[in-house]
Amino acid sequence: MADGPSGSTTVDSGRTAETARPVDPAGNVEAVETGENTEADATDENDIEAPEVTAEAADTETADAEVAVAAPEKTDTSPHAEAKAEPSDEVASEPSAATTPPKSASSPVPTGHSSQLADAASESAQAEPPVATRGVTDVARGTRFAGRYRLEDKLSSGGKSVTWRAVDEKLRRAVGIHIVAAGSEYARGVTAAARAAALVGDPRFVHVLDTAEEDGLVYVVKEWLPDADNLASLLAVNPLPPHEAYEMARSVADAMSVAHRAGLSHLRLDPENVLRMHTGQYKIVGLAVEAALYGHHTTDAARDDTRAIGSLLYACLARRWPDGRAFGLPEAPRTGTRLCTPGQVKAHVHGPLEAVAMRALGYDYKNQPPFETPEDVVAALAAIPPVMPPEPTVPVSAAGADFDDEYTPAAMLDKGGSGPRPPTAYRPVAAPTPPPALGGGFGRVVKVTVSVIVLVAVILTTWQIAKHVSSDKDDTPSPTPPPSASSQDSPSSSPQQPAAEPKPVAVKGAYEFDPYGSGQDLDGVRSTYDGNPSTGWRTLSYRDARLQQLKPGLGIVYDLGQPMDLRSVSVDLRFGGSGTTFELRVAPENVTSQPDVSRGGQDAFRTVATAHSGPGTEVQVSLTEPVKTRYVLIWFTELPQQSADEFSQAGLKNGINEIRFTG
Structure with missing residues (x-):
């Protein structure tokens, strides 16, 4: 286990050091002392009430076995305890445990006894392990943690952990919960990372609300963001616009600068751990916790997080992933061993953002050296002019319309108006083909009205002529008078109009x-x-x-x-x-x-x-x-x-x- 130059924690084999706050000195493991008269010290340290053992009896195998079996029986079961007591044989096999104490082990196993005592304690620990392991897949819907977090929907299951959407019954809000087995090798690291991340109050991180161990499971509670989309889904079809890519890089780099100043690092920044809210704000998921769970070996945490920021910005500009096909993105092309710039992959790429992406990835760009820390990325973004969103454009409904009286607010802006206003006069719009004499909705109304007037005039004229002819021949019977024929045709033709085929x-x-x-x-x-x-x-x-x-x-x-x-x-x-x-x-x-x-x-x-x-x-x-x-x-x-x-x-x-x- 090693710390990066910025003070960030390096995760090794699922364990992590808690650098955000000091460890209580009471939790340190005492150095191993050799000798025979150590039973009094061991009794004080572990609060074990054992019968008095004489010097002669201390050499017997029976007395040593009794003390070894009694020692692990009394352990701290407080919900605030962060780790269970380790068997003495593990302390003997890991000499470095003295320099990396467990967070709060209230009952460490004494190590000053004879080798026979250590062997007996080891056999007892193997027969009755102090931590009851429980599989994360055994957790069912409706399970409650801490008497308040009720599991509702399982979101994902990655083998090492399970993620649920839960309800905080005390505050009546939705939360997210990550669950890992308490007996796993990375459980302590996840707990320590979650507690350290909870101390970072920057709003650009998804906040850790609670973490504890219960019934053989370690759980981490975080805020729930139902209206957020991760960067991988945003890049599923097209790259981000330049102003969105600029905002993403600026938010992530600023947030990671704050985290590194607090002694923390992420080490697993990728498109699935960066979210965009509906308001346009970006948030980062899994500060320190992701690395504690999945592991990440590094010698320079600040440099690794900087390379990750460069990969994210590269993906936003080119919709390619620099390190091979991943997260639904194609692999970025290369010329030899050098990565192609976003401008070589896509047209019309923002030049200053391309420079920031390549330098953050560790490449020289036009004789400019690469970045080594997130603070370098923040400074470079501050040095370029802010990338603003484009001016509002006409929506598809107005741009694709071919009629004249389109008076939507966006259409009025596109035509040079200062805002929406009601139509006051007919304004013909130029069209590629010559328009009719009266186009648009107003023209259609005029044409229909004129047609109706003409039709009514024709009918009235015909009726008057027919009436006049009929009055002249009222004495002459007509077997088939024209009005009768027309009256028979009218009813038959009238009901056929509603039955016309749909258009x-x-x-x-x-x-x-x-x-x-x-x-x-x-x-x-x-x-x-x-x-x-x-x-x-x-x-x-x-x-x-x-x-x-x-x-x-x-x-x-x-x-x-x-x-x-x-x-x-x-x-x-x-x-x-x-x-x-x-x-x-x-x-x-x-x-x-x-x-x-x-x-x-x-x-x-x-x-x-x-x-x-x-x-x-x-x-x-x-x-x-x-x-x-x-x-x-x-x-x-x-x-x-x-x-x-x-x-x-x-x-x-x-x-x-x-x-x-x-x-």
């Missing part, structure tokens, strides 16, 4: 609706109504048991251009089979601008139907009565479990390949 309703635009997340597949939305079923939109992959444990739902809003009578919807899903549920929601008829996309925005839409997937990929939704609306929301509330593919890892996911509306 396709064209989609004028669409945009992704994910108010409880950071987006799914923005580029794939347009492919859901392009007439090509081989392309489409897909969701991210979620690892929870149900989608609604993470968010109420997600989906796509389709713009029909103007209020239309909607009769049915046909959705071609990306994955067939059961497990997918979506709601067909419509905006009120009088809504003519883009609905709110913030949290709770789905409530602005009225649910008119709920559909469940079947054996195939196509789901048909037919309405009993037509609904007049302009905006239609396909709102997914349940997603099926699917295996990993070229876009994302295994988890809850689906998508839309093609959608068709009829009215």
